[in-house]
Amino acid sequence: MSIVSEIKPLIVTELKNLYGKEPIAIGFQESELTINTTKPEFEGDYTLVLFSFVKQLKKPPEQLGAEIGEALVKANPEIFTAHNVIKGFLNLTVSDKYWLSFLVANYANTKFGSRPAKGQKVMVEYSSPNTNKPIHLGHLRNNFLGWSVAQILKQSGYETIKSCIVNDRGIHICKSMIAWLLFANGATPESANKKGDHFVGDYYVRFNDEYKKQVAELIAGGLKKEEAEKEAPIMKGTQQMLLDWENGKPDVIALWKKMNNWVYAGFDVTYKRIGSDFAKTYYESETYLPGKRFVEEGLKEGPFFKKEDGSVWIDLTNEGLDEKLVLRKDGTSVYITQDLGLAEEKYRDFKYDESIYVIADEQNYHMKVLKLILKKLGKPYADGIYHLSYGMVELPSGRMKSREGTVVDADELIEEMVKVAKNKTEELGKVKDFAEDELAELYDTIALGALKFFLLRVDPKKRMIFNPEESIDFHGFTGPFVQYTHARIKSILRKRSGVGSQESGVGSLLKLEKDLIISLEQYPTIIEQAVAEHNPSVIAIYVFNLAKSFNTFYTEHSVMNAESEEKKELRLQLSEMTANVIASGMGLLGIKVPERM
């Protein structure tokens, strides 16, 4: 229960008491009330916007505000101590007593903001890599988002199932395979001393180089560009390999398994490092056939229909879209075919209430179609499908392009960040007594904290720009800033001797103390917002503001050398609760907070 949700019914009650009998006022709804935190330049804590009542009650806002304010203070002296009206805004001051009792009740509660189980199941599908290349920056945004959203839901009382669909089949992996056959001479990740995903990715690049070369040669030999692209031997070989794969040719299957396993071994290392985990992993090689069956079954009952050439379609013109192809004329599946099958399979496996797909916004149309088709088929789980659409990560120079070699590799980026964390830490020299493994852990915590915070602090829906230089910054609106605040608080708390009394015995609060409590009090509301919007950035922004609020307080007022024992106790409670909320909020983002740094 937050203060705002506590205030609202009180206001409704007073509105009814004051104006309920007037014929014009039919009813006052909590949902119609606009309550904001009061802007710092005005006196008060929370503000009721009066304009919506002005018309209804035909009273000037000043009079209206005065009447409501007076009635509220009179009826709830424990909560409100003062009010004032400026223009159309009623500013209410909440009593220090209220804030103090809130603090005493919650400062030691490390679960503050968590909710009891709701009995609802949510699947979160995220990460979903291709097996032909290593994880890059764009995947990182996906991974961090998916993990964080799942964590936020989990702490809000939902049962969550994290899943991943691996795109392990198709032309792309065949390209890596054929390049390996042609150029590797039997090399392996071990023999090349390379991470498996990078190793396989290199052959994908190698394929493209060779392909380009062959195309150029053919064009020089007189072929048109289109023909050359079709006729290049390496491409023909790849297409043959894809057919062989579908027909289950043993040596192709064996090679495919071998190379995919190299990739998985590489992915595992990265996943472990960034903290991604999955309760269930699906593989496209296993879901594309059920996808076809799914369509074939739907064909019997409509709404799928077959055209003369044998291709299968669904008509979405009534929904404002076109006819969509769901099975090619040769019976092979298209992208959406396997997604239909997978949706069915996921529901059968877990009977979810909601199924979140963390997928880039270039798939908006695709996901819309997927949901529409399932709805049209009358699937009970269709409404529960939610596309968590996120914007692409771009470089200052524009979109990352693998062909131009501008893709930011995840492993390299993390290494780079760790290096910067190490240099900076050594330069400051605050943890010289740390053992080597403690140091390594700290560098990882800071590096990943910076990276995760950077990618999660922006509204997922928005495209974002990654500037390599700025992103590595550890100052300002960054993960390390928040981590540092936490470490400083912990440093204070370590100095505390014994257990303080529950009641601090302080009667009133200073401005900065109160600001901090108000900020702390908003944490549960912020989580609710993050849940409703499927948006971790509100937590990142909140936790940053909280840290800033503490830092301002910290420089102004001493905790251990407070003016009195009572003040000291109060500030210890404030510090402890701030540390708890920071740790909790950062935890929701998948970011660790150090005891020292």
Next chain:
RNA sequence: GGUCCCGUAGUUCAACGGAUAGAAUAGGCGUUUCCUAAACUCUAGAUCCAAGUUCGAUUCUUGGCGGGACCA
């Protein structure tokens, strides 16, 4: 050709239709015999354009201009 998304300080991001549009960073001025200066304080700086709805528009509507994505 059709559908969708986005335009806010130099830059990267905020702002349920609410008060003088917030931060961070880069720039300028300061703070360390006192709990960690990866911090804090002060300063300067922005809503793409034009209409409309509204007591009130960065937010909603329409039309431009600019950028991006997708579909056939």
